[in-house]
Amino acid sequence: MAANRPGLIANAVKRKDSFIQLFIMTGIFMLGCRSLGQKYRINDLSQDNAELRQERDALANRMAHLKDALRREAALDQSGALASHLSRLFGES
Numbered sequence: 001m002a003a004n005r006p007g008l009i010a011n012a013v014k015r016k017d018s019f020i021q022l023f024i025m026t027g028i029f030m031l032g033c034r035s036l037g038q039k040y041r042i043n044d045l046s047q048d049n050a051e052l053r054q055e056r057d058a059l060a061n062r063m064a065h066l067k068d069a070l071r072r073e074a075a076l077d078q079s080g081a082l083a084s085h086l087s088r089l090f091g092e093s
Contacts, residue, residue, distance in 0.1 A: 012019050067090060074083040 070086055071083070074086050077083065
């Protein structure tokens with residue numbers, strides 16, 4: 001009974017158009033899945049970028065507040081040595 005059944009290759013040759021359609025549709029499906037994954041990856045990266053920008057801004061604000069506090073403290077020094085040292089440290093002329 002098994003000898004009368006055509007093999008996989010013979011069946012594929014016999015229904016060549018159906019197999020070609022199957023491979024094409026599988027390829028389109030795989031490309032769609034990859035595109036969907038890339039879409040979600042882009043969304044995740046955009047969110048990460050926004051969070052990093054917020055963190056950078058918060059750090060810049062913190063640094064500015066620290067510099068201001070140091071300048072206020074240096075202004076209290078009578079000799080001016082601390083203010084001079086801070087201006088060299090911060091790269092100010």
